[in-house]
Amino acid sequence: GNSVTQMEGPVTLSEEAFLTINCTYTATGYPSLFWYVQYPGEGLQLLLKATKADDKGSNKGFEATYRKETTSFHLEKGSVQVSDSAVYFCALTLYNQGGKLIFGQGTELSVKP
């Protein structure tokens, strides 16, 4: 079946540290890949996406590269800020699936000053 697996949290970093959140997927087809972010008390919002192999999605200093050979879409940021503290969800959707998202379990990030 189709699934997404993320590294377990919580992840605690100091401000300006480098961030990696691992995400791997299993898909019966050629998925599009997404990172959504959920700030405390809010709904999810799209952070970045990539629709084909070797595409790099980027936004707000975050990046993720679609790696078909390793079925991965790891999220990275070179220097995190306290305001990046949130829960991050990796997700996929498949063509002709009506845009239905399949989510990973989420990774909580806490950034300390």
Add this chain to the structure above:
Amino acid sequence: DADVTQTPRNRITKTGKRIMLECSQTKGHDRMYWYRQDPGLGLRLIYYSFDVKDINKGEISDGYSVSRQAQAKFSLSLESAIPNQTALYFCATSDTLVATSTDTQYFGPGTRLTVL
């Protein structure tokens, strides 16, 4: 004003009660979705609707029903609530009828439901 709103934001109810969660959107999107979020499980799809006449079951539809009253409104009902339906519920919308896989979904703020 928020584009996707959910009411109520918090609800505590008792086992066996019927409860309705409502979602409204001003984005003009045709597609709407209901998810539930449980700790350690991410979000799972309950129901989705491509338009007023097209409603589909998602991954975990048992114990839930939905109603698409208008393009802008999509309600989720628990006919007889049970404690394992305690969760955070999200409504989402997306903006195309074309079966593309690159849609962005826009989420409401969520409803925290507790079933005692």
